[in-house]
Amino acid sequence: MSDFIAPQDHALLERHGLSSFEALWAIQLEAVDEPNTERGGWSSVYRLDLGESAFYLKRQSNHLTRTLFHPLGEPTFAREFRNIQRYAALGIPALQAAFFAERRLPGERRAVLLTRALDGWCDLDSLLPGWAEQSDEQRVAILRACGKLARQLHKAGQVHGCFYPKHIFLRENSSGFDARLIDLEKTRPLLFGTRDRIKDLEPLLRRAGIWSEEDLECFLTAYLDEGADLAAWSARLGARRSNKAARR
Template structure:
């Protein structure tokens, strides 16, 4: 499987019936007669997750595989939702949550934060029914941190170090940019696989997905802790030394520093409160 050229979204956010599409993706969709909102809405595709029925609507994620004129296959994630809305000061009557995610992807790219690529966005409102479509590109040759965590007992020290380092660097970059991810599950961090390494000295890197809930900080320390705690609670195979390594990179300090001690203490206190 190959991926279309990575093109960062650059158009203004569409409103109402306006659609956005990267030029290379537009050619691929046109080849399969899928170059319209209604065609994408109707096309059959395999769901890759349980439909999200929160917020009074429904949101689905499907895998769409299309072949180009050279016979290369491209894996796309076709995300469709109906009446799955979020409200804000700018749009008090609500907007599709995919609209938020699409803008967040553009913002992350503008900040230089490695994140999923979005190639298509459109929304439609008819009466009280509001539909939206977002297409993102497959993260080729990457596995999420959940998958790495499952294999943790089998990994040698070097690969463990690489996984921890890549993950910590990405989280640090997000927080240094003044952003809270808001849903920092291990399944949302994707790291490149060892078989993609062409040089033994090459370091792993990580990419973030699912930016629907991301936002700028209000209370920086508190919100950093919330993001970190989501990882801390789920990465149960990581020992304290692993977390010291992660937090040392996150803080740009020594694993035995007082700053790392402070973060560990706050994570443990938060964990105790959650278990009550």
């Protein structure tokens, strides 16, 4: 895979001397969290502020995922970048890539992924603790935005694989809320119809345990096609949630 630079970010990165893999690998920044040392390598995330533009810079070494298509492994960022591009092509609202590249060294595989920061957005997870304090209008608007996002995702034939509140970002607008997804590494094609859809949605509803039955109905109304059996969907999601809880 050749190096990628988003056209809208190329001039900015070049102006700051950061339009190459080597420059982004070498720049000294403070990590925003502890490095991920699973998979036999490491992976870290840093915030990069360039004037009025903000990014998150991800760097990794020998942090590989193995699949049928890549039995020897590939950087997890390579998979995430492909999914970012796929979402963009399919019109699924998600984070945006500014730069991606990888390098092979003796005994080492490195990758860099730069994405635009979602400043001005907040994740659903941060809204749930104060859910009861939200106005009825705000709760409905958030639920509709989340349902619409899930609908766009599945209509485009994709399963997110980690459809959690912390991966759904929201921003208020004049008519409600916009919503978009992050953390696309586990995305895969939707192959098994309703079963895949239920499996993808249930983790969101389990983690948003504060949502009432009325909230679930509002979410599903935005998600489902007109005329769909809302009660049947609610029952199937509840059954899967109960099965998950019973296994703990």
